[in-house]
Amino acid sequence: LDILVNNVGIAGPTGGVQEIERADWNRTVEVNLNSQFYFAQRAVPLLKQSAANPSIIAMSSVAGRLGYAFRTPYAATKWAIVGFMKSLAIELGPCGVRVNAILPGVVEGNRMNDVISARAAATGIPVDAMRDQYLRKISLRRMVTMDDVAAMAVFLSSPAARNVTGQAISVDGNVEYL
Incomplete structure (x- = not known):
């Protein structure tokens, strides 16, 4: 395995924090955040064996940088993905595995x-x-388009990005607020 594109997520519930059911919160965390951990955990041993510029690309969201009223579970998990990615980049850098996050905006x-x-x-x-x-x-x-996001993933997977790691890169046309 040379590249893991960790792209999974759900919107989760919409509403004020007092209206959100615990089960809906937990499901959003399980799908959006825990799946990133599960896939990385399985992929890391294989990526460490790769000689082909190994890379993990975690899909987050601009909500992981800006916050998002009434979408707290979604925004919280997308913020957490950025922290997870940054920690993995530090952990795996000495092994030659690069880890970055893409933060799509309004697609x-x-x-x-x-x-x-x-x-x-x-x-x-x-x-x-x-x-x-x-x-x-x-x-x-x-x-932005899906092609814009895919182009960033292709770049981050390429030799041209061999020294890019630990970065949360927005592909969003500069979303100013949500």
Whole structure:
């Protein structure tokens, strides 16, 4: 094994902290954070044997840098992934294994379209106006694509990134707030 892209996650519950059920909190932690640990634990012995620029790429989120009101379980797990990655980078660096995190921002696609539509319906704002609200939170005024995120993963997996480790790299067009 030369590369582990640790890409798993769920949105988790939405609501104020007092409204979140313990089971929903635990499920979000189990899927978003603990799965990172389980996969890394199994992959590390194999990565240590690799002579081909071994790398772990942990998918986090800009919520792991900014916080996210009413999405506390999601944001907390994404913050924790950054800490997990940084600790692994320190631990595995002497073995030649690089560890980084990618923090996608607002990603264009069906999921984001559903989020925007639901938010528009809940607030009585037209969908196009709600989309504009999301875009105004991004300095470049555009959403990133899955290809943008994949390109960063390809770069981090390549020899060009041989000295990049312990980094939480946002691919987000500079999301200013969530």
